[in-house]
Amino acid sequence: MAKTVDWSKYFSYNTSKLEDFQKRLGARNVFATALMPIRGPIGFRKLDYEFAEKSLNVKEIMDKVEECHFNIFGLVIKDTDGACTWDTKVGWNPTNRDILGEFCDEGKERNIPIMVSLTSMNDAYQGHLHPERVSIHGKSGVIKKFDRKYEVGDISTHEEGEMRVDLPEGISLEEYQKKIPFLTEKIDDKIGASRGARGKGYIPLTSFMCPNSEHVDYLIDLAKEVVKNYPVESFIADYIRYDGQFTDLCTCERCQELFRDKYGQKAKILKSNQWYDFKEDTIAIYARKLQDAIKGIDKNCITGWFLLPGSKNMFTRKRIAQNWTKLSEILDITCPMEYPYLTGTRDDGWKWGKLGDIAYWYFIRNMKKRAHEINNPALAITNSVECNAEEMLKQMKGFDFGLGIALFKYFGTTDSQWKALKKYSEEDIGLDNLGLAKNYKL
Numbered sequence: 001m002a003k004t005v006d007w008s009k010y011f012s013y014n015t016s017k018l019e020d021f022q023k024r025l026g027a028r029n030v031f032a033t034a035l036m037p038i039r040g041p042i043g044f045r046k047l048d049y050e051f052a053e054k055s056l057n058v059k060e061i062m063d064k065v066e067e068c069h070f071n072i073f074g075l076v077i078k079d080t081d082g083a084c085t086w087d088t089k090v091g092w093n094p095t096n097r098d099i100l101g102e103f104c105d106e107g108k109e110r111n112i113p114i115m116v117s118l119t120s121m122n123d124a125y126q127g128h129l130h131p132e133r134v135s136i137h138g139k140s141g142v143i144k145k146f147d148r149k150y151e152v153g154d155i156s157t158h159e160e161g162e163m164r165v166d167l168p169e170g171i172s173l174e175e176y177q178k179k180i181p182f183l184t185e186k187i188d189d190k191i192g193a194s195r196g197a198r199g200k201g202y203i204p205l206t207s208f209m210c211p212n213s214e215h216v217d218y219l220i221d222l223a224k225e226v227v228k229n230y231p232v233e234s235f236i237a238d239y240i241r242y243d244g245q246f247t248d249l250c251t252c253e254r255c256q257e258l259f260r261d262k263y264g265q266k267a268k269i270l271k272s273n274q275w276y277d278f279k280e281d282t283i284a285i286y287a288r289k290l291q292d293a294i295k296g297i298d299k300n301c302i303t304g305w306f307l308l309p310g311s312k313n314m315f316t317r318k319r320i321a322q323n324w325t326k327l328s329e330i331l332d333i334t335c336p337m338e339y340p341y342l343t344g345t346r347d348d349g350w351k352w353g354k355l356g357d358i359a360y361w362y363f364i365r366n367m368k369k370r371a372h373e374i375n376n377p378a379l380a381i382t383n384s385v386e387c388n389a390e391e392m393l394k395q396m397k398g399f400d401f402g403l404g405i406a407l408f409k410y411f412g413t414t415d416s417q418w419k420a421l422k423k424y425s426e427e428d429i430g431l432d433n434l435g436l437a438k439n440y441k442l
């Protein structure tokens with residue numbers, strides 16, 4: 001397979017970790033596609049509970065996955081809205097379905113292991129249910145997009161940036177708010193030009209929860225429930241971080257007290273290295289709890305975390321507090337989210353194609369510079385949605401760090417892309433290297 005970059009020069013983790021992972025997978029390469037069940041059948045700018053409940057056809061999806069030779073299927077079991085798409089006693093499931101269970105059954109039938117992703121700190125429903133667990137702003141500011149002010153001490157519950165909600169036929173907003181309580185009466189009625197402004201419909205709220213609150217206990221309970229009750233091969237934590245939109249979270253009393261206990265009364269909240277260390281450690285402590293909870297139930301379940309690429313100091317440390325080294329030393333694998341062509345695609349015109357190309361160059365350069373900070377095998381996830389087949393293949397080759405590649409996401413992938421994917425698995429990777437789960441047993 002022609003590799004764009006020889007990544008083995010840049011990563012420094014022990015290769016026995018990689019071999020161990022390949023052995024467990026029964027294949028040399030990961031070739032995965034992922035599905036977000038509540039974002040509807042097209043892109044990902046909608047929250048569509050009706051679709052998840054009534055139209056999502058699990059068998060049809062898994063037929064397609066098998067036809068294209070994918071050897072892992074990724075499922076987002078909890079998205080940023082907070083809906084838990086399994087049979088749960090702990091969480092909120094508005095779909096009236098055990099979607100995870102259905103995928104596990106179909107996966108078992110075809111020997112395709114299931115990898116799940118759980119959104120952690122971003123949770124609209126929990127923000128509505130437990131405002132006392134939402135992150136607190138330490139500074140006042142304005143969210144330009146919505147022309148909305150917030151003050152010091154306000155909770156970080158804001159209008160959702162990209163996802164919108166359509167009302168089901170014959171149902172009023174008031175009625176629907178009983179089911180989706182974080183839905184506002186505001187409507188976004190036109191599709192914007194920029195990529196982040198493509199949603200259309202009612203605007204929901206979204207909340208970043210405080211990672212030192214009881215929200216973490218809730219997440220751990222969810223993880224335990226999933227790993228105990230479902231044969232999931234891998235469990236990856238998403239949104240294992242602070243909100244990247246702000247630099248002033250979280251200054252709640254819990255966080256202030258913990259910080260002062262550790263660094264003393266004079267230590268500076270918000271702008272000090274100690275504060276940034278404290279936030280990175282807070283996220284790492286959640287990773288440790290998750291690792292112990294999952295391994296305590298199934299030591300073979302592969303754990304991981306989603307990494308957002310970017311500048312080490314300005315973004316990773318000061319905004320989202322993801323310490324790549326600490327997190328990769330705790331969890332089994334790291335999943336960098338490499339979505340350059342979400343910035344723009346040639347299909348929308350020359351300018352957007354150019355922006356996508358620049359983003360691609362930046363993402364490659366960023367990872368070359370920072371790969372040495374990652375101490376476990378890295379499996380990148382890149383986008384098939386909202387770009388063309390050529391851009392998709394370029395990303396798949398560029399971001400194969402040695403473990404293979406995962407794709408985001410199933411719905412929104414076009415016919416020409418499906419064709420290209422099937423061809424890629426047969427000709428570029430080779431069916432032998434995919435193992436096709438021949439020896440794989442659940």
Ligand SMILES: [Zn+2]
Binds near residue numbers: 212213
């Ligand atoms: Zn807090």
